[in-house]
Every structure is written in structure tokens, then in C-alpha cells.
Amino acid sequence: MEHMVLSRKQSVVLVFGVFDGLHNGHRFLLGEARKLGNRLIAAVAQDSVVAQIKRRPPVHSLAERIKMLEESRLVDHAVPGDTTLGSWSAVMKWKPNIVALGYDQTELEKELRTFIKKENLPLAIVKIEAHEGNRLHSRFLRTS
Structure with a gap:
């Protein structure tokens, strides 16, 4: 993980x-992201976006996934993600200093870097390494 030279008290x-269900890999990601700043916001993918990306709907609805995150107290805020892929409304609304990405969010990272450059945003991207390899990836935890 990269080391950031940002004031923790100012970092979103x-x-x-x-x-879609909180497992130890999610907990690790959110815990590591939390260490990077003092306010952690999770943009939770819309059901339609999940179906578009993963070619299947999520098990839990958007409202259920947001509620799960908020009740876990792993984040300060859980908010609905973009309704349109690539619109980056969460970035524009919340104006984070840092976006923390999971080890498997390579395509998202490429698209975000392009957006940051185009918009000339002062935004750092930190890639969080895998927790226990990729053994805990949610696609490996599902039986169906």
C-alpha cells in the first residue's frame, strides 16, 4: 500500500x-481505508449497475447493503453509487482526498485515473492489497 502525505484530520x-454481504475481505478493505483518513464513505453500487457489471443481480438490495454497512460501523456513511457507470457523481459530491480501491478493482482504477486527469482533480488513489491472498473474494464465497 502506498504511503500518503496528507493530514489525517482533513482526509476524506x-x-x-x-x-453484497460483508465478509472478512470487505472488513479488511474498509479497515485499511479507514486508516488513510478520518472520514470513510462507501459508494454502494446500484442494483442495475451490479447486474450490468456482474451479469447477475445482487443477492441483497441496495437498501439492505447500505443498511448492513451502516450497522457495521465500518464506514461513516454508506451512500448509493452512480446510476450510470463512469459518471463519478460520488467523487464530485463528496470531494474525497483519497479513493481506496481493492486489489481486484483494476478496471475501475483505470477509468478513475482517466477521469481524475480529465477533470484535473487533486485526488490520490490507494490500492489496498488482498486480505489473505484472494481466498476471501466474494465470488469464491458463493456456492451458486
Whole structure:
């Protein structure tokens, strides 16, 4: 993980994800992201976006996934993600200093870097390493 030279008291950290059931990999990601700043916001993928990306709907609804995150107290705020891929409304609304990405969010990272450059945003991207390899990836935890 990269080391950031940002004042912790000023740092808003944003994470993106589906969070369709909280497993230890999610907890690790959110815990590491929390260390990067003092306010952690999770943009939770819309059901329609999940279906578009993963070619199947999420198990839990958007409202259920947001409620799960908020009740876990792993984040300060859980908010609905973009309704349109690539619109980056969460970045524009919350104006984070840092976006923390999971080890498997490579495509998202490429798209975000392009957006940051185009908009000339003062935004750092930190890639969080995998927790226990990729053994805890949610696609490996599902039986169906």
C-alpha cells in the first residue's frame, strides 16, 4: 500500500463496492481505508449497475447493503453509487482526498485515473492489497 502525505484530520476517503454481504475481505478493505483518513464513505453500487457489471443481480438490495454497512460501523456513511457507470457523481459530491480501491478493482482504477486527469482533480488513489491472498473474494464465497 502506498504511503500518503496528507493530514489525517482533513482526509476524506471514498471506497466503491457492491458489498453484497460483508465478509472478512470487505472488513479488511474498509479497515485499511479507514486508516488513510478520518472520514470513510462507501459508494454502494446500484442494483442495475451490479447486474450490468456482474451479469447477475445482487443477492441483497441496495437498501439492505447500505443498511448492513451502516450497522457495521465500518464506514461513516454508506451512500448509493452512480446510476450510470463512469459518471463519478460520488467523487464530485463528496470531494474525497483519497479513493481506496481493492486489489481486484483494476478496471475501475483505470477509468478513475482517466477521469481524475480529465477533470484535473487533486485526488490520490490507494490500492489496498488482498486480505489473505484472494481466498476471501466474494465470488469464491458463493456456492451458486
